[in-house]
Amino acid sequence: AQSVTQLDSHVSVSEGTPVLLRCNYSSSYSPSLFWYVQHPNKGLQLLLKYTSAATLVKGINGFEAEFKKSETSFHLTKPSAHMSDAAEYFCVVSFTGGGNKLTFGTGTQLKVEL
């Protein structure tokens, strides 16, 4: 079975400081890993995805994530937070041959303060 655990339900940072959102995964097969963002009253937007190529994945809006197989982690980072980054972030896993069923984490609410 596949699953993801988002280690923090809420993260608060100051504008201009680094962002770290933590995610650990469990998958019996080679996983595909994603980060999606959900702004209030809006749908889910893909930030980035890992598909067994480069372990450091760059996404939109300055976000990036590193796949670490030994730690079964896929943490999301950004060097400098912006007010517009405030949203709910979901770590997501699927695996090849699994029919592309997405399994979501419980989400991390990111708050950005002035």
Added chain:
Amino acid sequence: DAGVTQSPTHLIKTRGQQVTLRCSPKSGHDTVSWYQQALGQGPQFIFQYYEEEERQRGNFPDRFSGHQFPNYSSELNVNALLLGDSALYLCASSRDREYQETQYFGPGTRLLVL
């Protein structure tokens, strides 16, 4: 290029009623997946349709059913509504032939069951 669209945006029903939600996939996509997102939680996979057939199903009762049309659009039907069915219902589309395909989400339909 229109993205994934869903209708209606909001819906209020009473217990025991039936509801139909609609989804039009992104242009060029042939696979549609449905997810339920309860308040404060991550989306949960309901089922996926490809070539007008249900290809994979999550842990949802038979009250949840769907359909895919020849133009790849899809419907989600829920019978005998329960209070616990109140949620945001998300539709996602993708291209089956794309390796480790990315799913693109619509804005969702918010269902309230009274």
